[in-house]
Amino acid sequence: MPARRIPSWAWVTGLTAGAVAAVGFLAVEASHGAHPRAVPRAAAPAPARPSAEPSPPAPPAVPAASGTGRRIVYSLGAHRVWLVDASDTARRTFTVWPGSVSPDPGTYAVSRRLDxxxxxxxxxxxxxxxxxxxxxxxxxxxxxxxxxxxxxxAPGTRTGGIRLHKADGTALWTFGTAGTRVVVVR
Incomplete structure (x- = not known):
């Protein structure tokens, strides 16, 4: 008796049924295992930190040779400005980009403001x-x-603008009213 051939649709049906049964079995097994749980962010433990984390460097101190009282201090060498209040406390300090022409060290005053x-x-x-x-x-x-x-x-261009970052320019504008002392130090 010759071997009987099974039609291809029967093979495909059998393999599909077997695959579905295997996936179902694995799903049931997985449902009995441990389930991951979402942890609220507020309750999540903080990452471990090294015990000796370096602190940010303190801002440079106001130059001693800049006098006392409310003033703007500009250091030519450090390319830095300090806004100093009447109690000699630096309220803000920041770096600047100097122009190609620098002022001489000395004491000046804000003579003109232009928006x-x-x-x-x-x-x-x-x-x-x-x-x-x-x-x-x-x-x-x-x-x-x-x-x-x-x-x-450009080479040979003479500029006197001392440029600031935008936020620093706004702070200086608020602080530097007409007549405010400007002390330029080396």
Whole structure:
């Protein structure tokens, strides 16, 4: 008697039924095992920290040679400004980008305030506080309206703008009213 051939549809049906039965069995087995649980973020344990985590460095102290009382202190060497209140406490300090013409060390006063204009480098600037001039170049603090750092000055270009980050420019604008002392130190 010749072997009888099983039709292909029977094979496919049998294999499919077997696969479904196997998946069902595995699902039942999985339901009896441990289940992961979501832990609320507030209850999650904090990651372990090293016991001696370095603290951020303290901001540089106001230069001793800058006098006393309410003032703006500008350090030529550190490219840094301090806003110092009447009790000689630095309320804010930040770095700046100096222009190509620097003021001489000494004491000045904010002589003019200008909301906004275009700087000599073609950049829109705001919060301009003029405090001196040197060799025909006005020297002032300002920040770019878009918050960008100033482009490098072209060789031979004379600029007196001392540029600040946008947030620092806003703080200086609020602090530096007309007549506020500006002390420039080395």
């Amino acid at each position: 906004a204009t275009t700087g000599s480098d073609g950049v829109r600037i705001e919060h301009i506080l003029y405090f001196t001039a040197k060799s025909g170049v006005y020297i002032a603090f300002s920040n770019a309206v878009d918050g960008a750092s100033p482009p490098p000055a």
